[in-house]
Amino acid sequence: LPCPAPAGSPPFHAYGPPGRRASAVDGRSGTKVAIKKLYRPFQSQILAKRAYRELRLLKHMKHENVIGILDVFTPDVTLEKFNGFYIVMPFMGTDLSKIMKHEKLTEDRIQFLVYQILKGLKVCHFLLFLFHNLITVWVYFVLPLQILDFGMARHTDSEMTGYVVTRWYRAPEVILNWMHYTQTVDIWSVGCIMAEMIMGRPLFRGNDHLDQLKEIMKITGTPSQDFVQKLKSQAAKNYIKSLPKVQKKDFASVLKHASPLAVNLLENMLVLDVEERVTAAEALMHPYFEAIHDPEEEIEAEKYYETFDNMDLTLDEWKRVTYKEILNFKPLQTSESKETAV
Missing domain, CATH: 3.30.200.20 (Phosphorylase Kinase; domain 1)
Structure with missing residues (x-):
């Protein structure tokens, strides 16, 4: 990475996600x-x-x-x-994906880390922005835990493409290519990250976007007719209708080493219907975080008004x-x- 003054001088040591x-x-x-x-x-x-x-x-x-x-x-x-x-x-410091490769995270540590991520998301969502590409390599280990990279962050009023998120953390509404997402698109990603912390491996590991959807539905079950009717894409509706009916799995049987409260939180995060999925603010109020939840820590940011997304x-x-x-x-x-x- 050639870099002129004033920030520093070579040699530099590359780190972090792919990129300059x-x-x-x-x-x-x-x-x-x-x-x-x-x-x-x-x-x-x-x-x-x-x-x-x-x-x-x-x-x-x-x-x-x-x-x-x-x-x-x-x-x-x-x-x-x-x-x-x-x-x-x-x-x-090192990113979350590297930490998980080398050690088994305890329940207390998972609780603390997910709480930190949700605090960061809450303030971003308050500003009406969402990441929609939140993955383990964008979460960095320092005190306090920090979320990195606004390169693909968007205002919630903007239209978005369905191919911006690393597949395993991609919310189903992104896979189905809805043109407008809600802020809970990030909550799905956090749920995937939390499940990976518990299991030691990604929860949904599809080989392509359609296979990813099948992997998701093996656990969530195929969506209801009410959900299908909400889809804006007729092709997505037809595809969902063509799938064999699958019953929702008991999350506790999938997340065998998770506490009942952790399982309940994930059941509220990994919901197909965005209107029923928990928000960051609601997730922070979940009993899972009762021992560490401090509303005074959840500082609201100065409101952000920007029109460049429509420019x-x-x-x-x-x-x-x-x-x-x-x-x-x-x-x-x-x-x-x-x-x-x-």
């Missing part, structure tokens, strides 16, 4: 940071809009359970030469507004890196 990311040392403070290079952000209008969205959301987000931004810069000195930029973020700009216009955001950014002072194990 590296760890570095901030030459001004000596603090270890993470640098993300936006990969070809102005190759198309879609990519330019996505890059602008990520920058705006990261600048706005100030919550202990969601990654923030320390600095943003570009080596390009004029708008005419502007072709890319770098985002500087706090350096995160239809040319590529040059997206470059101009992004360049302006970078020039106007006031960097935060970095603090000592905390790589505390949870």
Whole structure:
């Protein structure tokens, strides 16, 4: 990852999910940071809009359970030469997927980690944004636990494609390609992550999107006629109707090592019908978290009003507004890196 000053100097050591990311040392403070290079952000209008969205959301987000931004810069000195930029973020510890590969998580630890994830989601949903690609590699282990990556985050009023989520964590409404999701699309992903923590392996492991749907229905059962009628895609309706009837499994028989309260929470998360699926705020109130739930910790963020998701700009216009955001950014002072194990 070639990276100019001021954030640090090579060599950098790549880490984290696939993409243009590296760890570095901030030459001004000596603090270890993470640098993300936006990969070809102005190759198309879609990519330019996505890059602008990520920058705006990261600048706005100030919550202990969601990654923030320390600095943003570009080596390009004029708008005419502007072709890319770098985002500087706090350096995160190892991600959740790596932790689960090397150790068996205890019930108390699972409870704490899921609680932290839900707190982060609650504030994002309060801001009317959802991740819809929340997977174990986007959840990083520091104190407190943090959710990473706004690259594909969207305002809940926006239309979305059905192919943005890693398959095993994909909510059924994404697979069925509904054009408008609710915020509970993320709750399904959290349920998949929680089940994986308990079982030591992913709960639904489909080979493709249709096989993934079959794997889901082996446990949830085939949906009711009322659910099928809610689908906007006639092709999805026809496909569901063609499937053999399957009864819902007892979640306790699938999650054999889970406590009754954990099973009940997952039954409320992994619901096919988005209107019946629990929200982040409701999940935090579940008895499963009674021992650690503290409403005062669930700080609401400043409301976020943004219209760029509905903006239809040319590529040059997206470059101009992004360049302006970078020039106007006031960097935060970095603090000592905390790589505390949870």
